[in-house]
Amino acid sequence: MQPFYQGKIDTFCAVYAVLNALQILHGITPAQARELFNEVLVRESRNEVRFRDVLAHRTDYVDLVDQMLEAVRPRYPLIIRAPFASGTPHAEVWNALVEYAAPERRRTGVFRFLRYVPLRDTPVVDHWTTARDVDKSGLHLFDSSLEPGGVYCLRGGELADQAALRPHEYFVIPPECVRLLSLP
Incomplete structure (x- = not known):
């Protein structure tokens, strides 16, 4: 249990x-x-x-x-950017999220990701999360899930633009589901 x-x-x-x-x-x-x-x-x-x-x-x-x-926004002032249309290459989305994962500069990103496992073209996870910070190991998430096997760090090399049968785990961040947030 x-x-x-x-x-x-x-x-x-x-x-x-x-x-x-x-x-x-x-x-x-x-x-x-x-x-x-x-x-x-x-x-x-x-x-x-x-x-x-x-x-x-x-x-x-x-x-x-x-x-x-x-x-x-009236209580907690924010600058909200939704900069990406569907079809934006994942490298561009990744670079923006990495740039915004900067709590010391009062910036973060809220986004959705889909998690895929080997040889399956439907996601096993469809989840929204928050970018916390970034270091050499990847983009660390400030996440609500306490699920065993949950994702708390993403690496740029694990991303793909769309679902496909692949021999390894990978993630898709739908570009239209990214919100970049900062203080005014």
């Missing part, structure tokens, strides 16, 4: 990613995070169809992330 953790039961990793970004940028407390989390749940529940899609993971969560970021 294993304890339950974020992601095992709920599908709110995108909300946690925004909250973790706010913790990096504004130092929000658990009480402030809980208040924001509850506001998202109340707002999302007003549209039953959309809320059921969120609960069942039938969305990419981009709208939820964007609406949450806009909703928190």
Whole structure:
């Protein structure tokens, strides 16, 4: 028997990613995070169809992330960039995330990644996370998942532009699902 953790039961990793970004940028407390989390749940529940899609993971969560970021801006000022269109090469996306993984400069990135295992062309993980920092070992994530085998560091060489049958594990970061955040 294993304890339950974020992601095992709920599908709110995108909300946690925004909250973790706010913790990096504004130092929000658990009480402030809980208040924001509850506001998202109340707002999302007003549209039953959309809320059921969120609960069942039938969305990419981009709208939820964007609406949450806009909703928190009056209290927690942010510069929000969505610089990439679908089809942007992964190297360009990677370089931007590495550049923005700089908590000492009050910058971070919130993004979605898909994890693929060998010889499978459908993802085993579809997850939103927050860029924490970067060093020679890779891009470290400030992540809500406590899942055994969870991903807490990405390396540029592990990325691909699209799903395909490959003999090794790899990741796809949909470019349109990247939000680069900084303080004004």
